[in-house]
Amino acid sequence: MIDDDVIICRCEEITAGEIRKAIGEGARDVPSVKRRTRSGMGLCQGRSCERLVLRLLCEETDANGELLRRDRVRGPLLPVSLGDLAGDSTDAGV
Amino acid sequence: MPGFDVLVVGAGVIGAACAYYAAREGLHVCLLDREDATSGATRACDGDVLAIGQAPGYKSRMARVSQELLSELVSSLDGDLDYKLRGSGLVVEEGQEEFALDWAKRLEESGLPVRYIGRDDALRSEPLLADDVAGMVECDSDSSLNPMELTYSMIRSIRRTPRCEARLQNDVVRILRSGRGQAVGVELASGDRVLGGVVVIACGVWTPRLLATVGREVPIHPRKGHLLVSERTSVMARRKLMEFGYLAAKYDDMPPIDVPDEMQRLGIAMVIEPTGHGNFLLGSSREFVGFDTASNPWVLELMSRRVLRFFPSLARVRMIRSYAGLRPYTPDGMPIVSPVEGTEGLFVAAGHEGSGVALAPITGRLVSEMILNRATTIPVEPLALGRFSGTSPISTAELKEV
Numbered sequence: 001m002i003d004d005d006v007i008i009c010r011c012e013e014i015t016a017g018e019i020r021k022a023i024g025e026g027a028r029d030v031p032s033v034k035r036r037t038r039s040g041m042g043l044c045q046g047r048s049c050e051r052l053v054l055r056l057l058c059e060e061t062d063a064n065g066e067l068l069r070r071d072r073v074r075g076p077l078l079p080v081s082l083g084d085l086a087g088d089s090t091d092a093g094v
Numbered sequence: 095m096p097g098f099d100v101l102v103v104g105a106g107v108i109g110a111a112c113a114y115y116a117a118r119e120g121l122h123v124c125l126l127d128r129e130d131a132t133s134g135a136t137r138a139c140d141g142d143v144l145a146i147g148q149a150p151g152y153k154s155r156m157a158r159v160s161q162e163l164l165s166e167l168v169s170s171l172d173g174d175l176d177y178k179l180r181g182s183g184l185v186v187e188e189g190q191e192e193f194a195l196d197w198a199k200r201l202e203e204s205g206l207p208v209r210y211i212g213r214d215d216a217l218r219s220e221p222l223l224a225d226d227v228a229g230m231v232e233c234d235s236d237s238s239l240n241p242m243e244l245t246y247s248m249i250r251s252i253r254r255t256p257r258c259e260a261r262l263q264n265d266v267v268r269i270l271r272s273g274r275g276q277a278v279g280v281e282l283a284s285g286d287r288v289l290g291g292v293v294v295i296a297c298g299v300w301t302p303r304l305l306a307t308v309g310r311e312v313p314i315h316p317r318k319g320h321l322l323v324s325e326r327t328s329v330m331a332r333r334k335l336m337e338f339g340y341l342a343a344k345y346d347d348m349p350p351i352d353v354p355d356e357m358q359r360l361g362i363a364m365v366i367e368p369t370g371h372g373n374f375l376l377g378s379s380r381e382f383v384g385f386d387t388a389s390n391p392w393v394l395e396l397m398s399r400r401v402l403r404f405f406p407s408l409a410r411v412r413m414i415r416s417y418a419g420l421r422p423y424t425p426d427g428m429p430i431v432s433p434v435e436g437t438e439g440l441f442v443a444a445g446h447e448g449s450g451v452a453l454a455p456i457t458g459r460l461v462s463e464m465i466l467n468r469a470t471t472i473p474v475e476p477l478a479l480g481r482f483s484g485t486s487p488i489s490t491a492e493l494k495e496v
């Protein structure tokens with residue numbers, strides 16, 4: 001059992017207690033925990049907290065973690081500068 | 095099985111507002127959703143409460159009334175909504191000044207605190223803007239908040255109200271009618287029934303599926319949009335800013351922006367918005383591609399280029415995430431907030447395209463007034479479902495050309 005005051009999402013400093021509260025209000029998968037708490041919205045995009053969030057979901061709802069929806073993979077997969085995303089920076093004025 | 099006075103299907107910002115205002119009137123309400131709350135457009139939007147981008151006239155007045163309701167709503171809810179009355183700006187490029195001045199004048203005549211400022215004033219208030227912009231249309235009454243928190247707060251309030259409930263993870267598959275054609279409840283995927291004398295369908299882009307169960311067509315189509323999320327960073331823009339050309343991507347009767355065809359086809363237009371947590375949202379796009387919500391790297395690239403045209407100094411700011419969602423589009427750009435003829439007690443509250451957050455309070459209020467047969471805060475004829483009757487459903491091929 002993870003104590004309520006343990007930080008689960010380090011980027012956004014979200015505790016196990018906050019995640020349990022979100023589950024109590026209706027979150028049932030990783031994306032809905034994220035929307036209710038910001039867990040996974042930070043710089044690492046859930047790389048460190050997703051497994052812990054899944055564990056809390058399983059503990060609180062008796063769900064099977066293998067079947068729970070995880071966060072969708074979306075680019076950019078690492079922090080990327082706006083200039084790089086825009087492609088050729090000399091063309092940035094388009 | 096106890097019956098409710100009102101069932102609201104769809105726990106996005108619109109459905110939550112409909113249920114919240116009905117509960118406030120003392121009606122016994124049950125809000126239902128097949129998933130958690132905010133799992134449709136409300137999870138994928140930005141936090142604007144804008145009147146500046148609404149067509150001057152009925153729609154801009156509707157947005158203004160909604161803003162007034164929102165400030166009261168925010169003060170009566172718990173939760174950290176990040177509500178900020180920061181105003182907004184439409185950034186005008188050379189060649190657009192005439193249209194922008196006319197837009198500002200018409201919005202001002204409709205009662206909004208709007209003005210046009212020239213280049214020097216625009217650059218003073220937003221120092222990172224490209225110095226070749228022509229000016230800016232500003233609106234002081236525009237605000238921003240966290241739309242998901244707004245929804246959750248309304249749901250908490252509903253749950254605290256006696257004999258009102260929010261049942262999430264309850265998948266409504268059918269509207270139930272009596273032999274006399276009156277709405278009497280809904281059926282869930284589990285086979286269970288929830289009974290209620292009034293049924294409000296607020297399912298955004300999924301609204302047509304439920305209305306089909308009573309044989310009604312509703313012209314709501316998914317119009318996809320992307321946003322990029324920046325890392326937490328120093329202030330890039332002090333308030334919501336959009337390029338004036340955004341209106342051309344949204345409305346058919348505005349002159350198109352001078353951008354490559356590919357950008358026009360994807361409805362690319364610059365928006366930038368500060369959030370309550372120090373991240374910025376950058377966009378935008380607008381396209382008809384069915385129910386696909388994957389992030390398209392090509393769209394992100396074009397959006398990035400368009401943002402850099404207006405904010406060249408942001409080239410080194412890092413993006414950490416993108417997301418995409420589906421706006422509930424209607425052919426005339428107006429939402430549907432209306433009873434459904436032929437099924438007494440059935441209402442639709444959907445089709446707000448990109449303005450669901452801005453129009454949620456007035457939508458919730460209007461639905462309550464219609465349920466209770468009261469005089470409405472604003473006229474509801476322009477929002478009636480019946481305005482589309484007689485028109486044939488739009489084909490996907492036609493939509494792609496809009």
